[in-house]
Amino acid sequence: MEIFILWPPAFWVLVVFLGLVVGSFLNVVAYRLPIMMEIDWRRQCAELTEQPSGVPEHAREAPFNLWRPRSACPHCGAQVAAQHNVPVLGFLWLKGRCARCNAPISARYPIIEAAVAAASLIVAYHFGPTWQTVVALPFTWALVALAVIDLDHQLLPDSITLPLLWAGLLVSAFDIAGGPPFAALRASVIGAAGGYLCLWSVYQLFKLVTGKEGMGFGDFKLLAALGAWLGWQSLPLVIVLSAGVGAVASAILLLVSRKSRETPVPFGPYLAGAGWIALLWGQDLTDLYLQLFL
Secondary structure (H helix, E strand, C coil): CHHHHHCHHHHHHHHHHHHHHHHHHHHHHHHHHHHHHHHHHHHHCHHHCCCCCCCCHHHCCCCCCCCCCCCECCCCCCECCHHHCCCCHHHHHCCCECCCCCCECCCHHHHHHHHHHHHHHHHHHHHCCCHHHHHHHHHHHHHHHHHHHHHHHCCCCHHHHHHHHHHHHHHHCCCECCECCCCCHHHHHHHHHHHHHHHHHHHHHHHHHHCCCCCCHHHHHHHHHHHHHHCHHHHHHHHHHHHHHHHHHHHHHHHHHCCCCCCCCCCHHHHHHHHHHHHHHHHHHHHHHHHHHC
16 A cells, blocks of 8 residues: 555556456446346246246356356357457447447447446545545445446346445444444444335335335345445435435436336436445535535
């Protein structure tokens, strides 16, 4: 850490590089993890074998996981060469098209890579070359993965939310540079329980009144994970931010896409964004609110 303290730009460059690499990997996670889960579900549910499979053809051959097979063009199946797999630059080099069949490559790949690098740089700039940055970066990356998967599939995988929850509790149990990085252990435990029970109560009340399910259990677990990382004191801010942004975004989506109010809208991305904002500027926002309204 000493070299980074003496020369912060080196630390920021390293973080941006890590962000680009991790962003490339998160593209793989966001695409493959839901498919892996569906493959597993179909293996466990024999009654579904008669129904048409939603699993892509190239994913039906074993092994199919986060590491194998290598990345390939979804159109022609050609494997992506190593030099073309460089985050952002590979997309620009190929001009957004497959090197073999010239089919267009989705711009979401470099966008996610650049977004992860930018978010990582913001975290590093905010906390500086400290252990807080080291801990906050994986937290940020996990939230990005959850947000993208939920946007695509309205799904928050337990394989990410639960480790994120336990990691938050463990991190709060250790003193780093004189204290826990973000929340004390007591606040973390109460935050985890309170986060889960808060949305669970809303879910049960909404179901009781309307007879419908207003959100998924993954949202409960994600808010529990945010409570574990940030402490119970940050839960009101996270809930207000996520609900406010979610309401505005949903209204815009209804107007632009002309979808009905019955169309489900994933809540996970708003929770993830609110949790990340609370991590960086939660205290500042709380102080500003108190100054303005109290």
